[in-house]
Amino acid sequence: MRIFVNKMIYNMMRYIKAIVIFSCVLIMGCHNKLPKEKYNQFTFSKSHTYENDSLKIHLKNPLMSPVRIHLESSHDNIQEVFQGLNPIILDQNADTTLYFSISEHFEDDIRYQIFLGSHKKEIQQSKIELPFPKGKTYNIIQGNNTNHTHNTDYSRYAIDFNLSVNDTISSVSDGFVVGVIEDYKYGGKGPEWRSYGNFITVYDSESGVFYQYVHLTHKGSFVAVGDKISAGQPIGLSGETGQTDTPHLHFNSLVPVEGKDKMISIPVEFVEGYKGIELKKNDIVKK
Numbered sequence: 001m002r003i004f005v006n007k008m009i010y011n012m013m014r015y016i017k018a019i020v021i022f023s024c025v026l027i028m029g030c031h032n033k034l035p036k037e038k039y040n041q042f043t044f045s046k047s048h049t050y051e052n053d054s055l056k057i058h059l060k061n062p063l064m065s066p067v068r069i070h071l072e073s074s075h076d077n078i079q080e081v082f083q084g085l086n087p088i089i090l091d092q093n094a095d096t097t098l099y100f101s102i103s104e105h106f107e108d109d110i111r112y113q114i115f116l117g118s119h120k121k122e123i124q125q126s127k128i129e130l131p132f133p134k135g136k137t138y139n140i141i142q143g144n145n146t147n148h149t150h151n152t153d154y155s156r157y158a159i160d161f162n163l164s165v166n167d168t169i170s171s172v173s174d175g176f177v178v179g180v181i182e183d184y185k186y187g188g189k190g191p192e193w194r195s196y197g198n199f200i201t202v203y204d205s206e207s208g209v210f211y212q213y214v215h216l217t218h219k220g221s222f223v224a225v226g227d228k229i230s231a232g233q234p235i236g237l238s239g240e241t242g243q244t245d246t247p248h249l250h251f252n253s254l255v256p257v258e259g260k261d262k263m264i265s266i267p268v269e270f271v272e273g274y275k276g277i278e279l280k281k282n283d284i285v286k287k
Helices: 002-031 076-085 191-196
Strands: 045-051 054-060 067-072 088-090 095-101 111-116 137-142 159-161 168-170 175-181 198-204 209-221 234-238 249-256 263-265 284-286
Touching: 054 088, 067 076, 076 095, 088 095, 175 209, 198 234
Parallel strands: none
Antiparallel strands: 045 054, 054 095, 067 088, 067 111, 137 159, 137 284, 159 249, 168 234, 175 198, 198 209, 209 234, 209 249, 249 263
16 A cells, blocks of 8 residues: 555656646746847937928937948939938937938838948957956857857857856946847747847947947846946846847947948957957856
C-alpha cells in the first residue's frame, strides 16, 4: 500500500510539474508576441498647404543635431523636383519653407522621411568612456564584425556588454539626446524583433558621431529628447527588448554617409585603454 501511495504522489507531482511548465510556455508565448504599435525615437515638425497653384512646405528641425529630409510624391513632375532637392539638410533647431508652382490638379500625397545627421559634417572622432558607471566590470558577449548580428555596415563595430536587466548605462561622451524609445516590454530571438527594442540615441556635436544604447528595459530611460548630457552621466537601465534572447547592452557608434537613410558603424577607442576592434567574446572590461 505504501508503494502504491508513493507512486500516486510521484505521478501527481509529475502531472502538476507538466502543467506548470506548459503554463509558463503559454504565458511566455503571449508575452513574446510582436507589439501592435511602433514608436518613433523623435518627433519632427512638418506641414504643407496648396493654394492658388502654389505648394508650400514648412520644415522645422527640433533636434540638437542636423537631419536629412527626403520628400516623395506620386506626381511624376513633383517627384522629379523633389529628387533634385533630396536630401534637404537642416541644421539643429533650424527651419525652412519651400515653395513650388504647380499648375495641374494636386492630390495631397506628399510623404516625408527624416533621418539623423548630415553626410557633409566632418567627423572628428575622439576617445570615449565605457558605457557603464565607474567601478563596474562586465564581459563582452559579442565583438566587432561577427557573424551573429554585427556583420552589416550599420552594426559592424557594435559591441555587446553583458549588463543585466536594470543595470545602469552611462553616457560615453558629452552630447545631446536626439532619440528615445522606452515603451516596448519584450524581446525575441528572430530578426522580426529588430524594430521593437528600446534605445537612446545621443549626438556628440563636437565629433559628429551618434551613439546608440540598445535593448533598454521598459521605461528605462532617465533622459528625454533635447537633454544635454555629460560623459559618465547615468542615462538609462539595460534590459532585454528587441532582437535578443539574453539581457545585454548593445552599444553602437554611427556616422551619416551619403545615401538615403544611410548611417554606418565606426570603430571606437575607450579612454580606459581598450580598443573596440580588439575586444572579443568573454573579454573582461573594467571602468
